[in-house]
Amino acid sequence: MQRLWRAWLPAATLSLLAALPVQAQTLFAYDDFDSSINLVSRTITPDLSGNPLPGTFPGSRFDVFGIVDRNVNFDFADDSAGSFPPDQFGILKTRKTDRVFGVEDLLNPDNSSGIGSAIWVFDIRGYTNLLISIDFAAMGDFETANDSHRFTVSLDGGPEQDVFLSSVREDLDQTYTLESGTKVVLNDPMAINGILLDNNLKRISSQIQGAGSLLTLRFFSSTDGGSEVFLFDDIRLYGTQVVPEPGALAFLVGGGLTGLFVLARRRR
């Protein structure tokens, strides 16, 4: 009997898997700061959303942490093809008017810690084989010692896995091309997972191990200095839907498994 089960179980498992519909990884949750799907909560610390200029510290509009758009300040906005042709600094081009998550100079008189953090909780029930992507951009002359960003993910309160880690390439220069075509070279660019950033949003993705019901994304940020902008947009979660079609499930429960039991009894 034992040997029979040992021989049959792998085969039964295989046919069970084969009966499940194969589905591609699809986008099922996101937060682009203008709208969201399957976002349970979003908490930003410090929360500057109630300030006269939302997302900025009271002392200066060039000290930023939170949800902003290109009107927040001239370091975020690339106006070189618009209202200010001599512009030499900016990420958000004329037509990029929607909202993003921005960070600039966290070490300021209103925030002596120099750090900020944010937490997103997404509903991921029914999806496995998870992948997260975020669109990142940065412009500035950064420092390894003072400018760092880290994103972790945990499933249902489990251990945190790093998904995006920044580094500053103090051995490199980066060329930033403004919307007008003006090129600006700055020292020490920011990278995410080793991929160099510039003033164009770049989609970077990371696989997530495991599955669960709620996914918590945590962002830890530590920055100092003006004219150093880091921003991101379009947090996206992709996965494979795990719910089998009713027909496949009925076949398994009604036919496949019953047949296995009958066979097992006969062989006794």
Ligand SMILES: [Ca+2]
């Ligand atoms: Ca500008």
Ligand SMILES: [Ca+2]
């Ligand atoms: Ca957006």
Ligand SMILES: [Ca+2]
């Ligand atoms: Ca530097």
Ligand SMILES: [Ca+2]
């Ligand atoms: Ca800095």
